[in-house]
Amino acid sequence: MEIKKVACIGSGVIGSSWATGFALKGYPVMLYDIDEKFLKTAKERIAANLKYLAKNKVITEEQIKEIMGRVSYTTDMETAVRDVQFIQESVLENYDTKHKVIAEVEKYAPADAIYASSTSGLLITEIAKYAKHPERFIGGHPYNPPHLIPLVEITKGEKTTDAVVEAGKAFYKSVGKEPVVLNKEALGFISNRIQQAVFREVTELVTRGVCSLEDAGKAVTFGPALRWAIMGPAEIFQLGGGEKGIDGLFKMVEGSVNMWLDDMADWKRYPAGWWDYCRKEVDKSIAARPKEIGNTDASLAEYRDDMLIALLKLHNKL
Ligand SMILES: NC(=O)c1ccc[n+]([C@@H]2O[C@H](COP(=O)([O-])OP(=O)(O)OC[C@H]3O[C@@H](n4cnc5c(N)ncnc54)[C@H](O)[C@@H]3O)[C@@H](O)[C@H]2O)c1
Known part of the structure; x- marks a missing residue:
């Protein structure tokens, strides 16, 4: 199915960012929320x-105006979804709200429109x-x-x-995302589990007195x-193993690694x-950070985003 138009249901932090991304890549976007005041904030977020x-x-x-022009704002569900092929839902993270929204969406959306929920863990x-067409539902968990961030789980x-x-998957790729597919449902999906595994070991090292939290951060x-x-x-x-590859590397260091694994946090x-x-x-x-690399929460967030943009350009993702 060719996707020509997208609806973003819920215009908060995530919904307004999705709308920015889809419009940036050329799609007309219908942005829906329950109250005009949320849409007003969303418009300001998209402009920013x-x-x-x-x-x-x-x-x-000059492109800002053109991209902004691709986003339409509405509190009417029929207007939002009647002629879209892809729906990205980013409403509150609870089953009740998601069920209510789905019942509304299914009244008006084409029966074969894909419904992707941004859910972080439901x-x-x-x-x-309770959906009439459960076959068209996926989770599309953004970062x-x-x-900006390419990952979608x-x-x-x-x-x-x-x-x-x-x-x-094909649609997300067409807007420059890097989709990964979970073959079965898993709490926390992939990336959040990996983040927690790393932070559990950071916690272990710091609470044991091996290093400071700051040095653990630098080590990452x-x-x-x-x-x-x-x-x-x-x-x-694989590269670390040189000609021997990943298997050769682990055969070589297995004795040591087994001792680390025995000693690590579980x-x-x-x-x-x-x-x-x-x-x-x-x-x-x-x-304590030098000012030019951010020494307040706000300036550090700006530094993070500037570095992120530079990295994404290197990855040809922007
Ligand atoms: N914030 C994050 O870092 C993050 C990351 C990944 C995924 N998510 C997921 O994205 C979803 C949205 O999170 P958020 O951070 O944007 O929340 P948010 O509170 O900023 O936005 C939620 C929006 O949903 C709207 N809403 C509430 N009830 C509605 C309804 N019945 N119909 C339509 N809209 C309704 C609210 O008015 C609000 O604008 C959640 O499922 C969350 O788990 C969030």
């Missing part, structure tokens, strides 16, 4: 996103439980902000067809994360007081 992209020479100032089978429910997964940023920003950990290990809950400790340490380490 585009202004930032223009500042970073991803688009020109089950698609459960989201599509914030979706107009696609999940399917029990009744989702493979054709819908493939069509969703200026070590593995630089390489992970280029390719996956398995490819990195607990199930963060220790009491850990997050209060983190907050104090992070506030201190941010304040």
Whole structure:
């Protein structure tokens, strides 16, 4: 099915960012929310996103108007979905709201329009439980902000067809995303589980007194994360093994690695007081950074986004 027009249902942090991204790639977008006041904020967010992209020479100032013109705003569901082929839902993260929205959407949307939920962790089978067409439901979990970060994690429910997964994947690729498909549902999907695995070990090292939180961060940023920003950990290990490859590398270091694995964190809950400790340490380490690489939460966020844009340009993703 050819996707010609997209609806974004829910215009909050994620919905307005999705709308920015789809419009940026040339799609007409219907942005829906329950109240005009949310749409007004969304319009301001989209304008700010585009202004930032223009500042970073991803688009020109003249293009801002044209891209903004591709987004229509409505509080009427029929207007939002009656002639779209792809629906990206980003409403509140609970089954009740998602079920109510689906009942409304299915009254007016074409029966074969793909319905992708931005859900961060609800089950698609459960989201599509009362749907008339559960076969067209996927999870399309973005990484914030979706107009910049390429990753989308696609999940399917029990009744989702493979054709819908493939069509969703093709659409996300067409807007410059890097979709990954979960073959079965898993809490936290892929990327959040990997993040927690890394942060559990950071916690272990710091609480054992092996290093400071700041140095654990540097050990990630200026070590593995630089390489992970280029390719996956398995490819990195393959290169690490030289001619021997990933298998040869692990045969060589297996004895050592087994000792590390025995010694590494495998607990199930963060220790009491850990997050209060983190907050104090992070506030201190941010304040101690040179000003030009961000030494307040706001300037650090700006530095992060500037670096992100530079990396995405290197990846040909902008
Ligand atoms: N914020 C993140 O970092 C992030 C990342 C990935 C995925 N998500 C997921 O994206 C979804 C949206 O999250 P968010 O952070 O944008 O939330 P948000 O609170 O910023 O936005 C939610 C929007 O949904 C609207 N809404 C509420 N009820 C509605 C209804 N019945 N019909 C239409 N719209 C309705 C609200 O008015 C609001 O504008 C959630 O499922 C969340 O789990 C969030």
